[in-house]
Amino acid sequence: MPQQSRNQKIKRFFSWGIAEIYPSKEALEKALKSGKKLKVYYGVDPSGAEIHLGHAVCLRKLKELQDLGWEIVMLIGDFTGRIGDPTGRSKTRIPLTHRQVLENAKTYKDQVSKILNFAGNNPTKIKFNSEWLDKLSFKEVIELSAHFTVQQMLERDMYQERIKKGLPIFLHEFLYPLMQGYDSVVLRADAELGGSDQTFNMLCGRTLMKELKNKERFVITCSLLTGNDGRKMSKSFHNTIPVTDNPFTMFGKTMAAKDEIMISYFELCTDIPQEEIKKIEKDLKNNKVNPRDVKARLAREIVTIYHGSKKAEKSEEEFNRVFRDKKKPTKAKEVKLSKSKWNITDLLVKLHLAQSKGKAKRLIREGAVKINNKKVSGLNKEVNLKNGDVVRCGKINFVKVSL
Template identity: 40%
Template structure:
């Protein structure tokens, strides 16, 4: 006869599959299975924590990888805690950095926090999201409490962090307050009694600190789920506004649709896995159809419509598709675009066309523009002096020459 808490239950196995879809690591999976089983038996939802410091006002699709996972956990019936690190943002997360991060002002933090949650609500269900600020418990902690918290973790353990170790060996300064960041992030888990904390792969150390501190405070340790960093539309670097390979969740629908259609057929499946709300069964069916000969472009359209609808409302994706088809003369764009990488951004349009092999010379590129035969992302180009910033562009010269051009900065030539 099965025990009341049975982690081998088929429903638990299904929930684990949903949770682990697209993730990098789940620590410890067996513990989390028991937590899921206990939640199912008692009817008490798990407390799922995501802490985000409002260090910038805008969110791109790369940020939504973790938010999507939170939404999936909401749909499984668990309590999602969207924790705004208004206190920890004053320190600045040193994860993966080679120098001390400049602290933000209180005004910057407040403004960013308001915008950040408004954008995050485009992914999360606001009605099922608990909003918390870690200043609630970090401010009252005071100097005495902070000293007591610091006594629960050693310098040796702190120096196990790769970035701290690298900086120490290189003689790069590490300020004492930077050691406080992972401690305070870990204390957030104690204050919220989190069952699971999510973060990017670069957050693993901080998430594990929370697990250890919960043990110190007599709580059941949280499990840790790390999510991979999403590649940008160039398929090379992680998505980043500074690299010009991002898709902002508040940028116009047509722009979002066009950028999604510009990704490679291989990268498309990565985006489906990390960004789509389609079930694993649906994705398997789509992959099988492509393997049987279905045009990958048609499947990419489904992805673009889903994401545009999510951030711009039902029907926006279909409208963006119509505009996209109209710009490219009802689907004249080839299914398999040549991939070209050009360095030196920002770069003049004439040089880009020549470097991409779309025009034989600068003079030919100039004539192509004068004759109205050059389009970028479906838009006709008339300015011969146009300077293109780093980014990914679908370029067309005449009726038959196409290329997906990744324009990188000079420092990213390799």
């Protein structure tokens, strides 16, 4: 890699999507410029299988490090995921079987490979933390926990809030940062990268690494992408754009993004240089450009990353035909069915318009399901389909049925 290009890449790395760097930006810059092959890891929660643009912020930062020659480790928290909350008293964590976790991890790799390299001379490595956490004894847990004080744990905002509201903090929740910290120790990673909501856990790992291995570990926290509702993009808020969305859906969902969040999407989800984004922002402010056109550019850029420029162009044409010009879609996706009579929830799953029966029911309840532009209501409705019927879920997902 020519020196010039390397320095440009480093400059680009620091220009977008980073919330904080520990111990400092300067130290990380020095490490990157040295050209040494450092190891960075990114831990993923295997409680679900969907990778969306929110995760992609971190993954795209990792890709930049991979291109700069760093070793990338994707850590699947199969230990954490299997344990979940054993009391069932927290709604956020559901215990999973190891099989489920490994199943989720399989699709992860497929999805993540849209961004990171898993082949070539510097391939991403995948590790599972059950490998070492399963073996950890009580004695070792006690030794690890003696590196932290209760007061340090309580400093975390979310705990302070819970205490104020009189909500319980279960003791095992204090043990989670230990696991994450122990991962660092075992992986002997030089850096950990994650969403800025993971800062506390990552800093616990940094402390442990310092105390046990006398090693200064970098912690790189990334900006969080928000959904249309202003909350962090997360599957549990139903506000995601999954990287596996088809080009047209991805284009449409991006077009549905509110104007306020557009600029952050330019920064966190595209490859457009910061100077250009600054200009777009200024032009928008001064009404020099039409927001709709700017959003179309955003959607094109995003679809190009995951599906290539040709599909992005086609998605835009189709989007304009259907939503701007109110014309019929040129070709809806067609699915061949073997029978005409269907229970509506089964049908939505069969047509891949809903990922599960639960999701199908939610969509029906929300009034998002239409057959030939007629709204479907009733969760257990039987429908009778004819060849050429169009089944729709929301504005941009539809399938033409062939019988």
